[in-house]
Amino acid sequence: MKRCDLILDNALIVTLDEQERILSGHAVVIKDNKIVDILKSEHAKSVYEAQEIYDLKDKLLLPGFINMHTHIPMSYFKGLADDLPLQTWLEKYIWPNEAKHISKDFIYDASLHGIAELIKNGITQFNDMYFIAEQTAKACINSGMRATIGDTGIDFPMGDFHLPERSFEHIHGLRQEFSEHETINFSLAPHAIYTCSKKTLEKCRDIAQEEKALINIHLSETEFEVDQCIKEHGMRPVEYLDKIGLLSDRLIIAHGVHINEKEMELLKRHNVSVCINTKSNLKLASGFSPIKKYLEYGINLCMGTDSVASNNNLSFFDEMSITAKLHKALNQDPTILPAKEMLKMATINGAKALGAKDKFGSIEIGKIADLITLDTASIECQPFYDPYSLIVYTMGNSAVSDVMINGKFVLKAKQLLTINELEIIVKAKEYKSKLEVLNGSF
Ligand SMILES: [Zn+2]
Known part of the structure; x- marks a missing residue:
């Protein structure tokens, strides 16, 4: 068994690779900050021993x-x-x-x-x-x-x-x-x-x-x-x-x-x-x-x-x-x-x-794991026939479920993991009052 950090399983994968592949029944394997494998789900668990297997049923997985x-x-x-x-x-x-x-x-x-x-x-x-x-x-x-x-x-x-x-x-x-x-x-x-x-x-x-x-x-x-x-x-x-x-x-x-x-x-x-x-x-x-x-x-x-x-x-x-x-x-x-x-x-x-097409922008083995998942389970997203159409013409930011940057989740199940959301909202209100005092003209 090979060791890895994470297996992203069960998603519909919109790779945006050169063949423009859309993969179902596949898993994306992450180790450190990279995509190290993309393979059939049933093989992933027999080849890789993962610290975490994340089930992405009813989600699209795509590059950030x-x-x-x-x-x-x-x-x-x-x-x-x-x-x-x-x-x-x-x-x-x-x-x-x-x-x-x-x-x-x-x-x-x-x-x-x-x-x-x-x-x-x-x-x-x-x-x-x-x-x-x-x-x-x-x-x-x-x-x-x-x-x-x-x-x-x-x-x-x-x-x-x-x-x-x-x-x-x-x-x-x-x-x-x-x-x-x-x-x-x-x-x-x-x-x-x-x-x-x-x-x-x-x-x-x-x-x-x-x-x-x-x-x-x-x-x-x-x-x-x-x-x-x-x-x-x-x-x-x-x-x-x-x-x-x-x-x-x-x-x-x-x-x-x-x-x-x-x-x-x-x-x-x-x-x-x-x-x-x-x-x-x-x-x-x-x-x-x-x-x-x-x-x-x-x-x-x-x-x-x-x-x-x-x-x-x-x-x-x-x-x-x-x-x-x-x-x-x-x-x-x-x-x-x-x-x-x-x-x-x-x-x-x-x-x-950015001169970095070998690192980012698609889901391919060897690329850096900057990935997002989009939730398709809501009323407005069902039914769908074409993931490109769904993403561009139907979805809004409420569909964003998970965000991974450099192999680490920064948003998981719609919760920010690295930023305290309440704190930054309070801070924004504080700055607003400062701006108003100094700019009474508008
Ligand atoms: Zn500008």
């Missing part, structure tokens, strides 16, 4: 969702200012509040709150852009969450923690400090081309090269941004990044709403990934990302929620369902973005964008 664009420490800004244009929202509400309130404690507490929300939405890793990255990293480590965390670069004052030189050069120190934590990675995160100078972006390019780091940037989110870029630099945003030398397979652009075909050719040539943030774009009326064209160009599309301040939740079920339906309607073509493709955007495509 990968949220590729977040600002997780903005949890406490949820609903603080809505129904405004992006620039007004940023300049009058978000940036002044950040300048006033962010501190090490704020970032840690708000991160933990956001992580609890991510877990309850079946998200097993996120790609973040915010300030004081080490505090978000600590919240991840204490809760068992996996993340790639970017310290935002921005060319104007905001508290003590924002200077681009500090942010970009800081990555080396952060990587050293957290080197023993395999669930934490750090990226470079220049906020946008309208908040970072050419000099700042060049610096980012050089440090990313040295560190072999991922770069996250908001790009072509609004028409205003594109017009400004043409006015200032005589070219469109993707062309501008190309000229600076920032385009590569380590670049992830968030939004990519206003991109023309010439820019798509550049993105494809350099293997840049695009992170689609449908609900945020809808709420801020930024426009509709050209998903159909992106797919024709073979560009890797992953998915993000953006912050809860512009969404206002972290639901990947919402993102998948709304994105699929919106683009069917826009293109007057119900066959585009089928449910299976949406689920790939939410999982394996995120892993590809």
Whole structure:
């Protein structure tokens, strides 16, 4: 008998592997933090001696969702200012509040709150852009969450923690400090081309090269941004990044709403990934990302929620369902973005964008055990004929039953195991009262 930690038994397994296999009557065997075997249930118990056998009857087992664009420490800004244009929202509400309130404690507490929300939405890793990255990293480590965390670069004052030189050069120190934590990675995160100078972006390019780091940037989110870029630099945003030398397979652009075909050719040539943030774009009326064209160009599309301040939740079920339906309607073509493709955007495509498709995004032997289970026993989930359809068009986060990250449960039978839910709710209310005292104007 071989020893293992856990056998996940009896689930309907949505592997999202290259053959797109859906397996019933199989077990997934976990040892340490990895999937070490996938075999018929009746064989599993005769081959493996497990510390725990977990029965997943009436559940789907799938790879965890990968949220590729977040600002997780903005949890406490949820609903603080809505129904405004992006620039007004940023300049009058978000940036002044950040300048006033962010501190090490704020970032840690708000991160933990956001992580609890991510877990309850079946998200097993996120790609973040915010300030004081080490505090978000600590919240991840204490809760068992996996993340790639970017310290935002921005060319104007905001508290003590924002200077681009500090942010970009800081990555080396952060990587050293957290080197023993395999669930934490750090990226470079220049906020946008309208908040970072050419000099700042060049610096980012050089440090990313040295560190072999991922770069996250908001790009072509609004028409205003594109017009400004043409006015200032005589070219469109993707062309501008190309000229600076920032385009590569380590670049992830968030939004990519206003991109023309010439820019798509550049993105494809350099293997840049695009992170689609449908609900945020809808709420801020930024426009509709050209998903159909992106797919024709073979560009890797992953998915993000953006912050809860512009969404206002972290639901990947919402993102998948709304994105699929919106683009069917826009293109007057119900066959585009089928449910299976949406689920790939939410999982394996995120892993590809992170340069980690060998580790995450599907259920295969040798991959890391970042897994979720979804409960199919409820009225709204019965009957079902196709698990992809069920996940994308029917389910919501109430279906999330178990979440495992790096081989360890962080949610089991719908209970958070690493975060005290009551404590973070109390803390959120405390922060709310502080924000209101300091911001009596709204
Ligand atoms: Zn964003």
